[in-house]
Amino acid sequence: MDVLRITTSGSVDDGKSTLIGRLLYDTNSITQDKLEALHNASKRKGLDFTDLSLLTDGLIAEREQGITIDVAHIYFSTPNRKYIIADTPGHFEYTRNMVTGSSTAQVSLILIDARKGIVEQTYRHYYIAQLLRIPHLVVCVNKMDLVDYEQARFDSIVNDFKQLQANSDFQAQTIQFIPISSIYGENLVTNSDKMAWYSGTPLLPYLEQIELDFAAERPARFPVQYVIRPKTEQYHDFRGFAGKVASGEFKIGDEVVSLPSNHKSKIKSIEKFETQLSSAHANDSVVITLEDEIDVSRGNLLVKSSNIPEGLKEIAARVCWMDQQKLTPGKALLIQHGANRVKAKVQSIDFVVEVTTQRILDDKKELGLNDIGKIRIKTAQPIFADAYEQNPANGTFILIDEFTNATVAIGFVSEA
Amino acid sequence: MSNIQWQFPRALEDEAIYILRETAAQFERPAILFSGGKDSITLVRLAQKAFHPGKIPFPLLHVDTGHNFPETIQFRDWLVETLGLELIVRNVQDSIDQGKVKEETGKYASRNALQTVTLLDAIEELKFDACIGGARRDEEKARAKERIFSVRDEFGQWNAKMQRPELFDHLNGKINIGENVRVFPISNWTELDVWNYIREENLAIPSIYFSHEREIIERDGMYWPYSSFLNTTEEEVPFKSKVRFRTVGDMTCTAAVVSEADKLEDIITEILAAKISERGARIDDKRSEAAMERRKQAGYF
Numbered sequence: 001m002d003v004l005r006i007t008t009s010g011s012v013d014d015g016k017s018t019l020i021g022r023l024l025y026d027t028n029s030i031t032q033d034k035l036e037a038l039h040n041a042s043k044r045k046g047l048d049f050t051d052l053s054l055l056t057d058g059l060i061a062e063r064e065q066g067i068t069i070d071v072a073h074i075y076f077s078t079p080n081r082k083y084i085i086a087d088t089p090g091h092f093e094y095t096r097n098m099v100t101g102s103s104t105a106q107v108s109l110i111l112i113d114a115r116k117g118i119v120e121q122t123y124r125h126y127y128i129a130q131l132l133r134i135p136h137l138v139v140c141v142n143k144m145d146l147v148d149y150e151q152a153r154f155d156s157i158v159n160d161f162k163q164l165q166a167n168s169d170f171q172a173q174t175i176q177f178i179p180i181s182s183i184y185g186e187n188l189v190t191n192s193d194k195m196a197w198y199s200g201t202p203l204l205p206y207l208e209q210i211e212l213d214f215a216a217e218r219p220a221r222f223p224v225q226y227v228i229r230p231k232t233e234q235y236h237d238f239r240g241f242a243g244k245v246a247s248g249e250f251k252i253g254d255e256v257v258s259l260p261s262n263h264k265s266k267i268k269s270i271e272k273f274e275t276q277l278s279s280a281h282a283n284d285s286v287v288i289t290l291e292d293e294i295d296v297s298r299g300n301l302l303v304k305s306s307n308i309p310e311g312l313k314e315i316a317a318r319v320c321w322m323d324q325q326k327l328t329p330g331k332a333l334l335i336q337h338g339a340n341r342v343k344a345k346v347q348s349i350d351f352v353v354e355v356t357t358q359r360i361l362d363d364k365k366e367l368g369l370n371d372i373g374k375i376r377i378k379t380a381q382p383i384f385a386d387a388y389e390q391n392p393a394n395g396t397f398i399l400i401d402e403f404t405n406a407t408v409a410i411g412f413v414s415e416a
Numbered sequence: 417m418s419n420i421q422w423q424f425p426r427a428l429e430d431e432a433i434y435i436l437r438e439t440a441a442q443f444e445r446p447a448i449l450f451s452g453g454k455d456s457i458t459l460v461r462l463a464q465k466a467f468h469p470g471k472i473p474f475p476l477l478h479v480d481t482g483h484n485f486p487e488t489i490q491f492r493d494w495l496v497e498t499l500g501l502e503l504i505v506r507n508v509q510d511s512i513d514q515g516k517v518k519e520e521t522g523k524y525a526s527r528n529a530l531q532t533v534t535l536l537d538a539i540e541e542l543k544f545d546a547c548i549g550g551a552r553r554d555e556e557k558a559r560a561k562e563r564i565f566s567v568r569d570e571f572g573q574w575n576a577k578m579q580r581p582e583l584f585d586h587l588n589g590k591i592n593i594g595e596n597v598r599v600f601p602i603s604n605w606t607e608l609d610v611w612n613y614i615r616e617e618n619l620a621i622p623s624i625y626f627s628h629e630r631e632i633i634e635r636d637g638m639y640w641p642y643s644s645f646l647n648t649t650e651e652e653v654p655f656k657s658k659v660r661f662r663t664v665g666d667m668t669c670t671a672a673v674v675s676e677a678d679k680l681e682d683i684i685t686e687i688l689a690a691k692i693s694e695r696g697a698r699i700d701d702k703r704s705e706a707a708m709e710r711r712k713q714a715g716y717f
């Protein structure tokens with residue numbers, strides 16, 4: 001059974017929470033007691049219908065203000081697959097949470113209010129879906145009931161969006177436009193009678209048929225998380241390297257190199273608890289043992305000798321800045337890439353992207369909260385990252401403030 | 417019923433093992449918060465797998481309210497013995513005796529909220545910098561907002577509005593002195609995922625999860641296990657019925673469901689058909705819509 005991760009984005013009041021509530025409702029994922037609680041909460045708010053958005057707004061402040069502040073994770077299953085939705089805030093000031101929720105998604109679901117068309121937030125969400133190279137995009141034009149289910153309105157929004165898409169540097173992303181009314185459940189699970197002019201697939205059946213790409217062709221990368229040395233009688237000389245394969249494939253007998261030491265060895269065994277495996281693939285948590293006693297510790301990267309990444313001491317990267325305190329050149333930080341954490345210093349800020357217009361502002365030399373820009377970083381020890389576009393699983397890092405310990409940025413390694 | 421819903425998505429196990437290894441590597445002194453319930457039993461299994469053939473590098477911490485089902489305690493001791501684990505127990509009764517907390521009164525009295533104080537004291541005394549819990553985001557809507565590494569301040573408080581962003585699988589466990597982290601490796605699992613895992617892994621669980629005959633009373637449309645810990649009124653006359661429990665909490669705040677399910681397969685069938693959510697049987701959550709968020713702010717795990 002596979003897992004499909006979706007991120008939902010939308011502006012204030014465009015019906016995102018209602019849409020999710022509806023998907024849960026229509027897949028029988030809401031139990032009776034939760035429904036009753038919803039009825040009661042809706043009544044207390046003076047509503048004459050059951051407000052499904054109350055299901056996802058989990059915090060007191062969110063219910064008070066009727067908005068989503070933080071990422072919420074929501075789960076439902078069909079007989080076909082398990083779905084994880086990261087429901088992210090639509091407000092500008094919570095963009096960092098939107099990037100967070102999008103980071104593991106295979107599908108980005110963007111909502112547009114049919115009455116309003118593309119708004120500032122749509123550009124922002126689309127830009128983030130591009131930056132993160134999310135493979136599939138679904139654009140739901142919602143509140144079709146409020147524009148009399150008119151095809152012309154839908155077509156015009158689709159056209160506007162396609163113009164936006166024409167300028168994208170990530171044309172491999174699949175895109176599907178669906179006219180919906182989340183409050184009435186139109187085109188969510190079954191085809192809507194009210195929009196017979198729409199010949200495409202409704203939302204849920206569309207999600208059901210999306211194929212997951214496991215990118216087997218990517219270079220093999222294994223960040224060592226933990227060294228297992230039981231020192232028991234039975235396993236006296238056992239030295240295993242525990243980690244999760246980031247990308248590619250490792251097989252017994254493969255010649256591997258440990259970075260940064262550059263020592264070579266061969267894979268002796270690949271183990272998962274009591275099972276001996278012949279190979280391990282992306283996302284498998286395994287223990288690897290080697291033929292030779294070479295020095296390998298946490299933070300090292302095992303790679304196949306046929307494809308060795310370059311050790312970078314100067315990194316160019318797109319970053320999304322997530323801290324109140326602005327980033328300026330010269331700032332000292334920690335960079336965490338895989339299981340490796342080293343000191344780093346920001347050398348320069350090349351430019352800031354005005355996300356809504358995708359304009360490059362190269363005279364801006366600082367990054368504020370929620371800004372996205374390109375920076376250059378110098379690191380104390382080499383980082384063995386790939387460019388994000390070549391190999392996403394080994395192409396991101398976080399920046400940590402040494403004094404507050406907060407995660408202050410996510411970075412995507414650029415080619416130059 | 418489709419067969420697929422009987423399958424455990426293995427990607428969730430890989431993710432949980434990854435989180436446990438990060439916890440062992442990034443913290444000085446982690447502990448597994450162990451209640452004897454199915455979620456913490458699952459955690460123990462995952463930890464076993466994460467560090468095999470080595471030993472689990474953390475102790476189990478059980479905050480004992482004194483109102484546990486005796487079956488749970490028996491099971492706990494059996495598991496610890498069988499797997500050769502280290503168990504640390506701290507008692508809510510001690511916190512009461514020290515005057516740190518006050519026993520609730522009335523027919524709804526429960527020690528569930530009191531255990532937060534005992535837990536925070538234990539964390540301070542034993543200098544745990546990371547506590548691994550079996551909470552899941554599908555349980556309750558405030559929990560849906562939780563991070564995998566959730567930072568708590570010196571007072572154990574959760575600040576929902578100031579959470580660290582978690583991106584891709586980068587986990588940042590760096591903390592200031594006095595702070596600690598709650599780690600939730602099975603955040604992305606649902607109740608059904610846990611049951612399917614227990615079935616596929618053939619894990620032992622306390623007997624109260626299976627149908628058995630028990631004295632119960634009816635209150636507020638729910639069946640409460642009758643015990644000396646429960647304050648009852650004269651009208652609440654105990655009677656015997658075949659029941660089981662979907663969740664293992666205190667005897668004072670865990671409702672029973674009438675059930676004949678005596679095998680894991682039957683339990684899963686029952687959950688697939690259930691009309692009531694798992695926490696719907698947790699009387700402590702019924703106190704208000706924001707009950708869980710308020711308890712989490714106060715340091716509840």
